[in-house]
Amino acid sequence: MESMLKVHHLSHNFGSHWALKNCSFELEKGDFLFLSGPSGAGKTTLLRLLYASLPVQRGSVEVAGFNLNKLKPRQVPLLRRQVSVVFQDFKILPHRSVYQNIAIALEVRCLPAQHIDRRVRAVVRGLGLENRIDTPCGELSGGEQQRVAVARSIVVNPQILLADEPTGNLDPELSMRMMDIFKQFHSYGTTVVLATHSRDLLARHPKAKLLRLDDGKITEANWPGAIIENCTDDDDTCAIGPLTMPDGRTAHGRRRR
Ligand SMILES: Nc1ncnc2c1ncn2[C@@H]1O[C@H](COP(=O)(O)OP(=O)(O)OP(=O)(O)O)[C@@H](O)[C@H]1O
Numbered sequence: 554m555e556s557m558l559k560v561h562h563l564s565h566n567f568g569s570h571w572a573l574k575n576c577s578f579e580l581e582k583g584d585f586l587f588l589s590g591p592s593g594a595g596k597t598t599l600l601r602l603l604y605a606s607l608p609v610q611r612g613s614v615e616v617a618g619f620n621l622n623k624l625k626p627r628q629v630p631l632l633r634r635q636v637s638v639v640f641q642d643f644k645i646l647p648h649r650s651v652y653q654n655i656a657i658a659l660e661v662r663c664l665p666a667q668h669i670d671r672r673v674r675a676v677v678r679g680l681g682l683e684n685r686i687d688t689p690c691g692e693l694s695g696g697e698q699q700r701v702a703v704a705r706s707i708v709v710n711p712q713i714l715l716a717d718e719p720t721g722n723l724d725p726e727l728s729m730r731m732m733d734i735f736k737q738f739h740s741y742g743t744t745v746v747l748a749t750h751s752r753d754l755l756a757r758h759p760k761a762k763l764l765r766l767d768d769g770k771i772t773e774a775n776w777p778g779a780i781i782e783n784c785t786d787d788d789d790t791c792a793i794g795p796l797t798m799p800d801g802r803t804a805h806g807r808r809r810r
Pocket residue numbers: 567570571572590591592593594595596597598599
């Protein structure tokens with residue numbers, strides 16, 4: 554199977570606070586992963602690292618064949634052609650319409666206008682936004698804005714789709730519809746990583762891969778490609794992970810596989 558994500562000994566700190574501690578896991582093409590854990594556990598931090606919106610401080614990350622430890626600024630747009638993200642704050646343009654907010658993801662790729670129009674309208678239909686297509690996004694409800702953010706991320710057909718609580722603002726029916734869309738993309742071969750608090754969502758997808766974070770550490774995983782570190786925070790190297798040297802060796806002098 555083709556590897557899509559390799560995260561080894563990943564730790565990340567904000568000042569003196571370690572938001573991620575020595576996380577290691579791998580995903581293959583077409584995997585569907587739920588990232589769970591309480592508020593503050595490090596889910597968003599992990600997604601931001603995978604999207605290269607935070608620099609890798611410790612450990613190593615490979616996403617869709619890109620080594621993020623060595624990623625140059627000019628390579629970031631290339632990575633983001635393969636990886637789409639829906640963040641919690643949506644990042645949509647309030648004065649632009651639903652159509653424009655979604656089309657922009659394709660316009661930056663200089664695709665033919667007809668092709669853009671077809672794809673945007675198909676996604677808008679799929680997410681039930683037809684009657685809001687010309688509405689400025691600033692006038693939409695939270696749930697509608699969330700659907701626009703999801704539409705913009707899937708319209709580009711990414712290899713990897715990262716989503717941070719994509720059903721958080723939606724009622725149960727829309728939430729199911731949104732999940733159906735993620736599952737549809739997954740069935741086309743897209744690798745999906747979805748962060749959620751929702752126990753209900755996890756219970757409804759018992760076959761998906763699950764990674765639980767607590768206080769920055771992996772505490773639960775249901776497949777062998779993830780490592781649960783049984784160590785305490787007192788053991789610094791174990792909890793925070795070995796330092797990665799620029800040549801890829803760890804501070805222990807062991808070369809990574
Ligand atoms: N930019 C930042 N500056 C300082 N601390 C941060 C920053 N971003 C996150 N943190 C801290 O890192 C920890 C992990 O935060 P993160 O947002 O990754 O958690 P989360 O699991 O996504 O939480 P939620 O489910 O509430 O979104 C928290 O303690 C948070 O306060």
